[in-house]
Amino acid sequence: xxxxxxxxxxxxxxxxxxxxxxxxxxxxxxxxxxxxxxxxxxxxxxxxxxxxxxxxxxxxxxxxxxxxxxxxxxxxxxxxxxxxxxxxxxxxxxxxxxxxxxxxxxx
Amino acid sequence: xxxxxxxxxxxxxxxxxxxxxxxxxxxxxxxxxxxxxxxxxxxxxxxxxxxxxxxxxxxxxxxxxxxxxxxxxxxxxxxxxxxxxxxxxxxxxxxxxxxxxxxxxxxxxxxx
Numbered sequence: 001x002x003x004x005x006x007x008x009x010x011x012x013x014x015x016x017x018x019x020x021x022x023x024x025x026x027x028x029x030x031x032x033x034x035x036x037x038x039x040x041x042x043x044x045x046x047x048x049x050x051x052x053x054x055x056x057x058x059x060x061x062x063x064x065x066x067x068x069x070x071x072x073x074x075x076x077x078x079x080x081x082x083x084x085x086x087x088x089x090x091x092x093x094x095x096x097x098x099x100x101x102x103x104x105x106x107x
Numbered sequence: 108x109x110x111x112x113x114x115x116x117x118x119x120x121x122x123x124x125x126x127x128x129x130x131x132x133x134x135x136x137x138x139x140x141x142x143x144x145x146x147x148x149x150x151x152x153x154x155x156x157x158x159x160x161x162x163x164x165x166x167x168x169x170x171x172x173x174x175x176x177x178x179x180x181x182x183x184x185x186x187x188x189x190x191x192x193x194x195x196x197x198x199x200x201x202x203x204x205x206x207x208x209x210x211x212x213x214x215x216x217x218x219x
Binding site for chain 2: 031041042088098100
């Protein structure tokens with residue numbers, strides 16, 4: 001079946017540290033997206049990344065579609081990076097979410 | 108940010124009562140989605156629409172129905188709410204169904 005798995009489930013960092021979040025996805029998943037859900041519950045799309053690498057400020061993402069994984073890099077983390085990071089894979093026209101990585105950044 | 112609103116934002120209701128949640132978009136996107144978010148489950152798709160009057164079931168559609176009579180509005184109805192439907196409900200939109208999805212602010216529903 002279609003599966004999207006994320007690791008680690010929880011991550012605690014001190015401000016300024018770097019981190020890497022991983023997403024593994026099964027066959028039939030065509031495109032990969034990364035979302036951030038802030039502590040107020042708002043879901044923001046970070047990257048739409050079927051393959052290759054994209055960067056947006058301190059965040060970057062890489063998807064290796066042939067090996068069925070994607071990575072989200074957060075550099076020089078800030079307290080505002082706290083929240084839950086979801087990856088999601090598109091199958092036909094449906095988006096299947098992983099269960100998320102909860103990130104806490106402390107000053 | 109995409110123009111997506113949800114109403115109401117919070118609702119408390121009793122078991123057995125009907126509930127309708129509304130999603131409204133100003134972006135003219137073809138696809139609209141309803142998800143629920145529960146601890147330990149991430150976001151799960153309830154129903155989605157790929158055009159006016161065109162809808163299909165998602166992963167957790169039992170107990171829910173939807174309607175889309177206009178491009179901009181997508182309604183989610185719980186015909187007879189149960190406590191297991193206590194959740195946060197998110198609406199989302201996308202152009203093609205394969206591209207970026209944009210999410211509304213969410214509706215927190217409590218069924219007592």
